[in-house]
Amino acid sequence: MAKILMKGCEAVAEAAVRGGCRFFAGYPITPQNEIPEYLSWRLPEVGGAFVQGESEVASISMVYGASAGGTRAMTSSSGPGISLKAEGISYLSSTKLPAFIVNVSRGGPGLGSIQPAQQDYLQATKAMGHGGFRLMVFAPATVQEAVDIAYDAFEYAERDRNPVLMLMDGCLGAIMETVELPPMKDITGKETAAWNVKRYPGEKRSPRALTPVYPEMFLEYENKQRAKMYEAWQKNDVKVEEFMLGDAEYVVAAYGITARLAKEAILRLRAEGFRVGMIRPITLYPFPKKSFDGLDYSLVKGIIDIELAIPAQMRDDIALEVKDRAPIYEFGHSGGILMNDEDTYAQIKKIVTGGDK
Amino acid sequence: MKTTVVVSGSGGQGIMSIGTMLAQTAVSDGREATFLPEYGPEQRGGSAKCTVVIDDREIISPLAKKCDVFIAMNEQGYKKFIADLKADGILVYNSSRVTSEIKRTDITAVPVPADDICTELGSMKCANIVMIGALTAVSDIVTKDGFASHIEEKFAAKNPGLFKTDIEALEKGAEYGKKINS
Amino acid sequence: MAEYKRASSILSTPSGFCPGCMHSTAIKIIAEAVDAVGQSETAMHILPVGCSTLNLAYWKGDMIGAAHGRASAVATGFKRCAPDRLVFAYQGDGDLAAIGLAEIMSAANRGENFTVIFANNQTYGMTGGQMAPTTLVGQKTTTCREGRNPESMGYPLKMCELISNLEAPYFVARYALNTPKGVIDARKGITKAFKYQLEGKGFTFIELLTNCPTNWKLSPLATIDYMNSNTIPYFVPGVYKDKGAQL
Numbered sequence: 200m201a202k203i204l205m206k207g208c209e210a211v212a213e214a215a216v217r218g219g220c221r222f223f224a225g226y227p228i229t230p231q232n233e234i235p236e237y238l239s240w241r242l243p244e245v246g247g248a249f250v251q252g253e254s255e256v257a258s259i260s261m262v263y264g265a266s267a268g269g270t271r272a273m274t275s276s277s278g279p280g281i282s283l284k285a286e287g288i289s290y291l292s293s294t295k296l297p298a299f300i301v302n303v304s305r306g307g308p309g310l311g312s313i314q315p316a317q318q319d320y321l322q323a324t325k326a327m328g329h330g331g332f333r334l335m336v337f338a339p340a341t342v343q344e345a346v347d348i349a350y351d352a353f354e355y356a357e358r359d360r361n362p363v364l365m366l367m368d369g370c371l372g373a374i375m376e377t378v379e380l381p382p383m384k385d386i387t388g389k390e391t392a393a394w395n396v397k398r399y400p401g402e403k404r405s406p407r408a409l410t411p412v413y414p415e416m417f418l419e420y421e422n423k424q425r426a427k428m429y430e431a432w433q434k435n436d437v438k439v440e441e442f443m444l445g446d447a448e449y450v451v452a453a454y455g456i457t458a459r460l461a462k463e464a465i466l467r468l469r470a471e472g473f474r475v476g477m478i479r480p481i482t483l484y485p486f487p488k489k490s491f492d493g494l495d496y497s498l499v500k501g502i503i504d505i506e507l508a509i510p511a512q513m514r515d516d517i518a519l520e521v522k523d524r525a526p527i528y529e530f531g532h533s534g535g536i537l538m539n540d541e542d543t544y545a546q547i548k549k550i551v552t553g554g555d556k
Numbered sequence: 557m558k559t560t561v562v563v564s565g566s567g568g569q570g571i572m573s574i575g576t577m578l579a580q581t582a583v584s585d586g587r588e589a590t591f592l593p594e595y596g597p598e599q600r601g602g603s604a605k606c607t608v609v610i611d612d613r614e615i616i617s618p619l620a621k622k623c624d625v626f627i628a629m630n631e632q633g634y635k636k637f638i639a640d641l642k643a644d645g646i647l648v649y650n651s652s653r654v655t656s657e658i659k660r661t662d663i664t665a666v667p668v669p670a671d672d673i674c675t676e677l678g679s680m681k682c683a684n685i686v687m688i689g690a691l692t693a694v695s696d697i698v699t700k701d702g703f704a705s706h707i708e709e710k711f712a713a714k715n716p717g718l719f720k721t722d723i724e725a726l727e728k729g730a731e732y733g734k735k736i737n738s
Numbered sequence: 739m740a741e742y743k744r745a746s747s748i749l750s751t752p753s754g755f756c757p758g759c760m761h762s763t764a765i766k767i768i769a770e771a772v773d774a775v776g777q778s779e780t781a782m783h784i785l786p787v788g789c790s791t792l793n794l795a796y797w798k799g800d801m802i803g804a805a806h807g808r809a810s811a812v813a814t815g816f817k818r819c820a821p822d823r824l825v826f827a828y829q830g831d832g833d834l835a836a837i838g839l840a841e842i843m844s845a846a847n848r849g850e851n852f853t854v855i856f857a858n859n860q861t862y863g864m865t866g867g868q869m870a871p872t873t874l875v876g877q878k879t880t881t882c883r884e885g886r887n888p889e890s891m892g893y894p895l896k897m898c899e900l901i902s903n904l905e906a907p908y909f910v911a912r913y914a915l916n917t918p919k920g921v922i923d924a925r926k927g928i929t930k931a932f933k934y935q936l937e938g939k940g941f942t943f944i945e946l947l948t949n950c951p952t953n954w955k956l957s958p959l960a961t962i963d964y965m966n967s968n969t970i971p972y973f974v975p976g977v978y979k980d981k982g983a984q985l
Contacts, residue, residue: 204576204583204591222819224811248818252811253844260808260841264784264815267802272815290805374618375576375591377583410785410794410803456619463617539621 202377207342207367208233208275210378211301212241214349215273219386220299221247222272224261226254226280229313230369231303234275245383255280259287259300266296267409271353271386275301277369278319279310288362289328292425293411297356299349300334301365303372306535314535315369317455320512323366324484331422333429334364335436336484338454342376344481350381355436359428366483368507370456370537432485439487440479443469447476448498449551452491452517453505454480457531457538461505464544473551483513491520502527503550505543509533558611559697560620564637565629565650567595567604570684574627575606577688581698581706582610590618603632610697625695627687629670631655648690648733650683666690668732673725679718682725689729693736700730745769746778747799754792758958760915760948761789764857765796767921768828771928772799775936777824782816784809784827786834789863793828807838810845813852824932825852832862835871835895842897849906849940853931856897858973859948867953871895874968879953894972898945902978908939910979914947916965920975927977934982947973 205213212234223238235251242249248265252258258274265272276284281302291298304319306312323336335355339345348365356363413421442462444450453461458479465475478490491502502525504511511529518527530546532538563574572593579589593606607623609615626641628634628649634656641647643662652671668690670683685707692700704726711719744750747769753762772781781799785791787806794801804812809827817825834842834856842854861879862868869879869886872894876885886894902910909931913924924946931942947969949961956964977983 202583204580204589222815224815250814250818250848253840257808257811257814257841257844260805260811261815261818263804263808264802264812264817265819266815267812268816268819270819272819286805287808294803370592370619373593375579375589376615376618377588408794408801408803410801411805412791412794412803459617460619466616537619539619540617541621 202379204375205342205378206233206373206375207345208303208372209237210342210346210380211349211365211367211372212237213380214346215299215352216241216245216247217381217383218350219271219353219384220273221245221386222249222262222265222270223247223274224250224252224258224265224272225274225276226252226258228255228277228280230305230315230372231275231277231301233372234301234303255283256286259284259291262298263287263291263294263296266291266298267294271297271299273299273301273352275303277303277305278307281319281322285328288334289330289332290411291362292328292332292334293330294409295360296362296409297353297360298362299352299356299365300362301349301367303367303369305369306533312535313369315373315456315507315537316533316535317368317457317507318512318533319366320483320506320508323364324486324516327364332425333484334362335359335432335482336364336366337438338366338481338483339371340455340458340479340481342371342374343378345371346378346380350384361428366455368455429485433488436482437485437487437489438481439490440481441476441490442479443476444478444494445476446474446498448474448500449476449503449547450494450499450501451475451477451503451505451547452480452513453477454483454513457505457507460538460540460543461547463540464547467544468548468551473548475547475551480513486516488520491517492522494525496524499525501525501550503547504529505538505546506531507533507537558609558615559625560623561608561610561625561627561697562605562623562637562640563608563627563629564603564605564633566632567602569604569629570681571604571629572606574684574688575608577703577706578608578698579610581703584706585698585702587612588615590615592618603636605633605637625691625697627691628654629683629687646691646695648687648694650687664694664736666694666733666736668729670729673728677721677724677728679721679725681718682721685722685725686729689726690733691729692726693730693733700726745773747772747781747797749796749798751796753796755789756950756952758949758951758961759789760859760946761792761857762796763915763921764828764855764946764948765793767925768826768855768928769797770925771932772824774929775824775932777932777936781824781826782820784813784816784825786827786829786838788830788833790828790830790857791864807833807836808841809833810838810841810850810854813854814845814848814850817850817852821851824936826855826932827852828855828857830863831856831858831860831870831872835897839871843900843904846901846907846941846943847904849908851935851938851940853928853935853942853944855928856943856945857948858897858945859950860894860969861950861953863950863953867950872973874972877968896973898943898978901943907941907943907979908981909934909942909977911943911977912945912947912973912975914965914970914975916947916949916962930982939982945973947975
């Protein structure tokens, strides 16, 4: 299939539809408005429904209602709106309902800035709502990768009966790039999924109740099941790009758009003879622990964490695996200032040549 | 080869459409392209900038500090980004609005009175096409024919009148570009 | 002779509502209305947060538990994807008129094709009798011990009056459950709302004036008189909007 030029947000919306999404509810917020705008006309074309909710709080509950009926449902927002959706996301996890949530993130805290940032890492990976549950969190670096994740998000969400989050920075939402769109998935039969409380004409079965409240023993049991699920993710579902690690003396850690800047800088530094590599988590949760734990620390002189967040947020996860075997450096911007190729190159070089010590 | 183009001006000057049209033309031509818009919260009149990267292979970083080609649509945009143009780079500027003296001597500077040409053509909306016309004469990142077939595909059926004016604008721009080259 | 049967959507489990609470009456007549429109096999009951979450234990039918205040949003999502189902939410006053005010007004304004049944007992029952958006002026609660003072706490919200002012809603009515006639009228009103919904007419809203003997600190019998002299004069029962009757 021919590659076409598409805006990140629109490509994600189309990929979700092709992946089976048939319901969207959301509320306008920059920089993700192209997702609801696109789906407002696209979903009716495929027999789906679109609702512009009165708030993010309501929208995520609409997704909850749609998913309870067996429909593949999604929502999208950005930082401030994702905070509001935290309530509904916790309920989705509690009732074991699948859903796909996209955070096209911007500068924070607060209303922050509408410009791209990576300041929602901690929220996404540690506490996407009350009650201590986890989501699989994907962080694409290209529009194509975002398309591939959106296309398969419901497979993960339905396998685990847990919402899936895609954390993409505003840059990736706004950028236009070439993509190859996957074919429309056949979702016939998906509606009769196990969690579905929808009843069909003539269907004889006991009534089904979907409830976010549990007797204590059941709740503990469910949380134990969740703990097992998180362990299984760590074993089976980690996605990571390891780039030029073999002989690396310095290892860059970066995800999303930042990793692309870093990669170009690494290629330049390699050409100059510096041994630099990169670990790029594609799943932020489960975190690619082994990639960091398994580095050859007789070679590695330092880890360089580059994020559009101050202080760097992924650093804690890296530190748990590095276990003081190498120093961790960090740099980046925060609040909507994007780095460019020259800055990134210069900053890494400064650390690699000892200028930062 | 990787070519970075920066377009700047004010909202409403068709900054984003120059960028998307360049990127789209390159993609139709079988190359890779990225288009990254940057703008403030205002819907109209604020400053606008976009970066287009065109390459024969996969584009790793879509963000570049320095550009190979700079299209300046107004004075403010010119002043803000002229320093980011690489030595030996190409500046195509809207001389109807950029009033500064072009001091850099290490670049090719192409003045195009885009607003005046537009008045002549009777459509104030085609200044951006005039600029692209001029660019095709001084650079090979997109060809005039390639761009013409892109806008033909996009507008010919939908709005034949606009398409006709756009082709005239493209030719006019190219004429200005050629003057510099010869 | 007519046979009196338990409505098919009610389990035989004894109700765990406080003695004299009208929630059980409300649920009974809702179940009877569900039977009357022949939807006991397919009705979807959206549960709120509050005392009526306990319906989980008494209702024999499909249910989805919503987050506090979000019943109308959950119903919107479900119904949009299952337009053939009879969908109703049952919400208390805190759930509907405070934390869920945006959701109820917006769903009503969109004319969503489902029914919301609003149990108004002027207090937060489950959390122990705090002031509700519907608490009457002067009424004492655990968070307004001297009685509701409108100067700083505002006036009780009249939901039927608010919702019937919107363009989209099709049927809006209020009933008091403290008399047999009120109960019978309420059942008729709910049945009518369900019929309208099944005909695809759009949003229907039923407010039921109920009591809370425990938190009002009155005997069940005394609550009936209290309602007559306090609740009903302020929240006047009646049909506030019936687009079907205008035809």
